[in-house]
Amino acid sequence: MTAEIKSSIAVIVVNYGTADLSIEAVESVLAHQHGGHPVEVHLVDNASPGDDAARFAQAHDERGWGDRVTLWLERENHGFGRGNNVALHALAQRETPPDYFFLLNPDATLNNEALAVLSDFMDARPGAMVAGARIERPDGRPVQAVFRFPDTRSEFASAVCFGPITRLFEHPAFSTADGPIQVDWVSGAAVMFRFATARDVGFFDPDFFLYFEETELIWRMHQQGEVWFVPDAVIGHIAGAATGMQEGRHRTKAQPGYWYDSWRLYFAKTRGVGGARRAALARYLGTGMNAVLRGLTGKSPDAPTGFWKDFTGHVMRPLFGGDPLEARPDGRTLKADWLRKSR
Incomplete structure (x- = not known):
């Protein structure tokens, strides 16, 4: 045999x-x-x-x-x-x-x-x-x-992070099934x-x-x-x-610069420049709403430390005024800059 x-x-x-x-x-x-x-x-x-x-x-x-x-x-x-x-x-x-x-x-x-x-x-x-x-x-x-797969709706829901609004906009989650699931x-x-x-x-x-x-x-x-x-x-x-990442965020509360670059590249490559711009605006709007809602309850915003500066520089400017597919494939300078900033 x-x-x-x-x-x-x-x-x-x-x-x-x-x-x-x-x-x-x-x-x-x-x-x-x-x-x-x-x-x-x-x-x-x-x-x-x-x-x-x-x-x-x-x-x-x-x-x-x-x-x-x-x-x-x-x-x-x-x-x-x-x-x-x-x-x-x-x-x-x-x-x-x-x-x-x-x-x-x-x-x-x-x-x-x-x-x-x-x-x-x-x-x-x-x-x-x-x-x-x-x-x-x-x-x-x-x-x-x-x-x-992330999209405009999920980015807004994730950023706003406020129960009723999040449930309205987020995708239904896949269940952790007992058997194989697509x-x-x-x-x-x-x-x-x-x-x-x-x-x-x-x-x-x-x-x-x-x-x-x-x-x-x-x-x-x-x-x-x-x-x-x-x-x-x-x-x-x-x-x-x-x-160093847990639950999608870095333990220091600051996101590495290359995280934002990768976010932009992912959306531009999978959703096109128009889709990436819509997702970026949705995250911007959701983050702002989260800051307002958390402020009303005396709590700190959920956004990572330095979000507005980093998201603007790494995502918004390339998407709306530069090269949306700008790639920095070595990541080393970005990583060194972020490590210095987070200490």
Whole structure:
């Protein structure tokens, strides 16, 4: 009897300054059997400060990772999307690339045979281009992992953040279903892509440094087929450990400049310049209304620190008086400026 040929999977972990967590993420992949699917791991270090690269080389030797794990020790910080592209473009050059690739955050681990669950699901559904896993905090509480694509209405509802108005304008939320459900997009912390389709649409857009890049890629994948949430695949996630972001906002209350750049690029690329302008005006109006409503109750506005200056400079001016698709793909100057400002 001929042995069944299982679909192959490449797991990609992109690290920046979280060596211990990234090593745990890799170990969690190596600790599972994956239902017989051939699995390889690619660990990309984005020129982390400190000794992350040396620690990965040491772990590779001392833990016996061998050819199961490929290290990509980069000399510049590519950001998330381009960091993944380092491994993806190399895989695309193979005579036989993997059938799927799976993105795993460095602050996430496999809680079960998630890779087998997702790949088997996609094997059975040729129209499935993307499949996301259930994500849980260390205490077992689920993390929001399924979403509708952002648009003008959702931006206003999110910014105004006032019960009756928010409920009037927000999209109905996807439920955290007990079984597979088709959705718009899923969290990039734990998501599987059909490799051939992602290659055909160009992998990650290099214009994005950080944030919105997985949403934009899934937008393009969604044009080619289905996006699914598969809750039987379970991932543990220490939310915000790798990025500093929690519940969509940075722990310092200031948003990085490149977050605003990515917001603008996402809307301009997916909704067109007109749609991006409408979304920007909606967020502006909603944020102003939130400030007034919160002020009436003696509370501080919900907007991030420096919102008006940063949103005007990074979003409104390029959209209404400059180049809406202006890209700053290295992100390094913006990041340095933001870090200095937030200290």
